[in-house]
Amino acid sequence: MLRIISSRDTGSQDWMLCGQLAGAWVTELHEQWMRQRRESPDLLRLLDLSDVTFIDEAGARLLREMRSQGVRFVAKGVETRHLVENLEKREKPELRRFFGQPGDRGC
Amino acid sequence: MASPAILEAGSDESIAARYESLIRLADSIRAHRAPGDLFGVLAKELQQIVPFDGIAQFDESANKIQWHLCEECTKSNLLQPRKEHTVAWWVYQNQQSVVIHDVWHETRFPEQMRAVGDCGLRSLCVVPLTTAHRRLGSLALGSRAPYAYSEEEVRFVSLVAAQIALAMDDGMNSDALRRAQERLELLLALTNRIVSNLDLRVVLREISASIRRVMQCEGVSVVLPDKETSSLRIFALDIDGAHDHIREGVELPAAKRDSLLEVLRNGQPAVLDMSGDTDPAHHGLKSLCYLPLVSRERVLGILTLASNAARAFPPEDLEFLRQLANQVAIAVENALAYGQITELKEKLAQEKLYLEDEIRSELNFEEIVGKSEALRQVLKQVESVAPTDSTVLIYGETGTGKELVARALHNLGSRRSSAFVKLNCAAIPTGLLESELFGHEKGAFTGAIAQRVGRFELANHGTVFLDEVGEIPLELQPKLLRVLQEREFERLGSSRTLRTDARLIAATNRDLAAMVDENRFRPDLYYRLNVFPIRVPSLRERPVDIPLLVRHFVQQFSRRLSRHIDTIPSEVMEALVRYHWPGNIRELQNVLERAVILSTGSVLRVATDDLRIANRGRAEVRESAGGTGMQSVLDDTERQQILAALERSNWVVAGPNGAAARLGMKRSTLQSHMRRVGISTSRSGRLTRA
Numbered sequence: 001m002l003r004i005i006s007s008r009d010t011g012s013q014d015w016m017l018c019g020q021l022a023g024a025w026v027t028e029l030h031e032q033w034m035r036q037r038r039e040s041p042d043l044l045r046l047l048d049l050s051d052v053t054f055i056d057e058a059g060a061r062l063l064r065e066m067r068s069q070g071v072r073f074v075a076k077g078v079e080t081r082h083l084v085e086n087l088e089k090r091e092k093p094e095l096r097r098f099f100g101q102p103g104d105r106g107c
Numbered sequence: 108m109a110s111p112a113i114l115e116a117g118s119d120e121s122i123a124a125r126y127e128s129l130i131r132l133a134d135s136i137r138a139h140r141a142p143g144d145l146f147g148v149l150a151k152e153l154q155q156i157v158p159f160d161g162i163a164q165f166d167e168s169a170n171k172i173q174w175h176l177c178e179e180c181t182k183s184n185l186l187q188p189r190k191e192h193t194v195a196w197w198v199y200q201n202q203q204s205v206v207i208h209d210v211w212h213e214t215r216f217p218e219q220m221r222a223v224g225d226c227g228l229r230s231l232c233v234v235p236l237t238t239a240h241r242r243l244g245s246l247a248l249g250s251r252a253p254y255a256y257s258e259e260e261v262r263f264v265s266l267v268a269a270q271i272a273l274a275m276d277d278g279m280n281s282d283a284l285r286r287a288q289e290r291l292e293l294l295l296a297l298t299n300r301i302v303s304n305l306d307l308r309v310v311l312r313e314i315s316a317s318i319r320r321v322m323q324c325e326g327v328s329v330v331l332p333d334k335e336t337s338s339l340r341i342f343a344l345d346i347d348g349a350h351d352h353i354r355e356g357v358e359l360p361a362a363k364r365d366s367l368l369e370v371l372r373n374g375q376p377a378v379l380d381m382s383g384d385t386d387p388a389h390h391g392l393k394s395l396c397y398l399p400l401v402s403r404e405r406v407l408g409i410l411t412l413a414s415n416a417a418r419a420f421p422p423e424d425l426e427f428l429r430q431l432a433n434q435v436a437i438a439v440e441n442a443l444a445y446g447q448i449t450e451l452k453e454k455l456a457q458e459k460l461y462l463e464d465e466i467r468s469e470l471n472f473e474e475i476v477g478k479s480e481a482l483r484q485v486l487k488q489v490e491s492v493a494p495t496d497s498t499v500l501i502y503g504e505t506g507t508g509k510e511l512v513a514r515a516l517h518n519l520g521s522r523r524s525s526a527f528v529k530l531n532c533a534a535i536p537t538g539l540l541e542s543e544l545f546g547h548e549k550g551a552f553t554g555a556i557a558q559r560v561g562r563f564e565l566a567n568h569g570t571v572f573l574d575e576v577g578e579i580p581l582e583l584q585p586k587l588l589r590v591l592q593e594r595e596f597e598r599l600g601s602s603r604t605l606r607t608d609a610r611l612i613a614a615t616n617r618d619l620a621a622m623v624d625e626n627r628f629r630p631d632l633y634y635r636l637n638v639f640p641i642r643v644p645s646l647r648e649r650p651v652d653i654p655l656l657v658r659h660f661v662q663q664f665s666r667r668l669s670r671h672i673d674t675i676p677s678e679v680m681e682a683l684v685r686y687h688w689p690g691n692i693r694e695l696q697n698v699l700e701r702a703v704i705l706s707t708g709s710v711l712r713v714a715t716d717d718l719r720i721a722n723r724g725r726a727e728v729r730e731s732a733g734g735t736g737m738q739s740v741l742d743d744t745e746r747q748q749i750l751a752a753l754e755r756s757n758w759v760v761a762g763p764n765g766a767a768a769r770l771g772m773k774r775s776t777l778q779s780h781m782r783r784v785g786i787s788t789s790r791s792g793r794l795t796r797a
Binding site for chain 2: 056081082092094095098099
């Protein structure tokens with residue numbers, strides 16, 4: 001499960017993710033981000049990944065795209081931080097798969 | 108005044124005409140069974156042959172006297188208040204005709220005679236209305252002339268009364284039959300509604316409407332006790348018109364509650380006569396009937412019927428109403444049972460979800476991380492075979508993640524919405540394995556105190572994962588083969604063949620082909636299992652994955668154990684990559700969990716010396732072996748490690764402090780290794796050094 005918590009500041013918005021950025025939840029985050037961009041480009045400034053428990057390959061790709069659009073990340077934990085720090089590396093991507101049922105392991 | 112058409116009494120013409128009239132009258136009477144119509148026709152026909160100015164009927168069932176033709180009599184509502192003082196009632200009681208030639212000179216029935224005289228009538232002829240089967244009342248003819256009724260005319264009127272009584276009796280029988288048929292139809296309709304709908308409120312609303320129609324009453328409701336508030340509530344209602352305080356869901360006022368509670372307590376119906384009730388809140392209701400809804404000697408609620416008519420629920424209707432209430436009770440009980448089943452089913456489903464989540468989140472990881480070619484190869488195989496229903500055999504050393512691969516196969520396949528049922532064949536005593544796999548009936552063996560559903564039955568439409576399949580005893584293997592081939596099996600102690608559509612995924616760390624050669628595993632079962640083998644590589648075969656796994660596990664354990672590790676020193680990571688990991692990922696997990704617990708700051712601390720010693724030991728073994736007899740040297744090293752672990756754990760194999768946990772492997776795997784390197788248990792179950 002993934003929960004997106006948004007907090008609005010003057011002229012911008014921060015999002016906090018809670019749970020897994022994997023499988024169908026990657027699509028959900030992408031759609032939310034696209035909707036937000038259509039409504040007001042450049043609004044999303046910060047994505048807090050401190051409470052993310054797992055990021056799969058598609059999640060990592062989405063984060064790379066978000067970073068390229070100017071979104072900054074806050075990450076906690078050795079795995080998430082390493083992943084965020086190496087998003088732009090051009091080597092073969094890591095295998096990162098989640099095989100649980102949808103809805104497993106929320107935050 | 109007599110009709111001008113009346114012939115002179117006693118003449119031949121008169122007798123013939125009268126009997127002709129009698130025949131016509133009989134025909135008319137047969138054609139008009141409704142009392143209102145009947146007396147209209149009767150008056151018209153009879154007036155031609157018998158003199159009268161008023162005709163009256165005493166109706167026993169309605170308990171009243173009804174006059175026709177005589178307006179004064181109808182207006183003054185003659186004889187109604189005191190029927191016992193009337194000649195009509197006397198005739199009915201005594202079954203004898205009475206002729207009163209002149210009411211002003213009659214000494215009997217003075218009250219009535221005065222009233223009749225006041226209406227202008229002078230003489231009366233009253234005859235009983237009786238058939239061979241029952242007394243129906245009496246028929247009275249009144250004339251404005253005195254001495255209007257001779258004996259002959261009384262005889263004739265008696266014949267007419269007999270015809271009328273027959274027609275009335277016929278009509279009443281016909282009404283009774285129609286009512287009985289309507290009631291039977293109602294019972295049948297109730298039964299049909301009860302069996303075809305489990306929504307209690309819908310059923311009861313329909314039932315109430317049907318009862319109201321057939322019983323011709325103004326309101327029907329079902330009152331059920333509310334367990335939470337210990338009150339009585341109207342659960343379903345069908346009522347004529349709007350009533351503010353009577354509607355579904357309302358709690359009954361205390362005044363009504365008492366009589367209903369009494370019915371609930373004693374389980375007997377109660378009929379309330381409210382004829383004298385002037386309370387406007389009762390909306391003119393004159394009769395109430397409370398019927399207990401009894402099922403299996405338990406009163407579930409009350410069926411209430413309300414009518415604006417006085418005495419609407421006579422004792423002879425109570426038996427039928429009881430039958431109605433019994434049907435309603437069945438509906439209530441069915442619906443209550445259905446509600447309980449649904450509630451329990453939902454609860455079980457929720458508990459199942461919770462427990463599954465609990466099992467996954469506490470004991471297992473469901474993520475696969477890595478970047479080695481070997482892992483990519485495995486995932487490619489998993490993705491290829493998962494959508495099919497093929498049996499998969501997963502090979503691999505202990506702790507390599509065979510179960511994770513099995514779960515991935517299940518979750519990527521079409522059976523993901525059904526159960527993934529796991530059984531570790533090595534963890535179950537041999538004698539119970541068959542029961543675990545196929546289930547047993549109550550009494551199948553001593554100790555089988557209840558029926559048990561086996562794993563193959565549980566996993567119908569889902570997946571059965573048999574871990575350590577190599578441990579299945581030879582004698583059980585044909586049964587497993589039959590399930591795989593025929594999809595059929597029997598529960599222990601049952602001759603009934605059951606079918607299952609479970610997909611089988613098996614795993615082993617044993618060399619099944621070698622076991623086949625040694626006649627320890629059936630070749631036919633081996634070939635059936637080995638349809639699509641997947642080999643999970645050991646961790647030392649994919650050291651490039653170790654840093655990813657380390658970061659993954661450290662982050663997971665930090666979260667679970669509320670630690671804030673944000674640095675893994677490079678020398679720690681190098682030591683972890685260099686270590687040969689005999690217990691594979693499970694061992695890595697255990698080492699990292701221990702390390703996270705022991706790390707007090709933000710830097711991960713691992714006892715790397717232990718890893719170096721273990722590595723050096725292996726290197727020395729390799730050197731001393733000099734490249735010859737490598738297997739025996741490795742076996743010896745393994746034996747030494749197991750013995751050391753057993754010593755440290757005080758020869759306890761299982762449990763959190765047991766040797767298996769220290770070596771990062773399952774108890775069953777350790778026992779298998781022990782057998783292989785010659786460490787065995789004594790007959791008493793104690794471990795001995797071989």
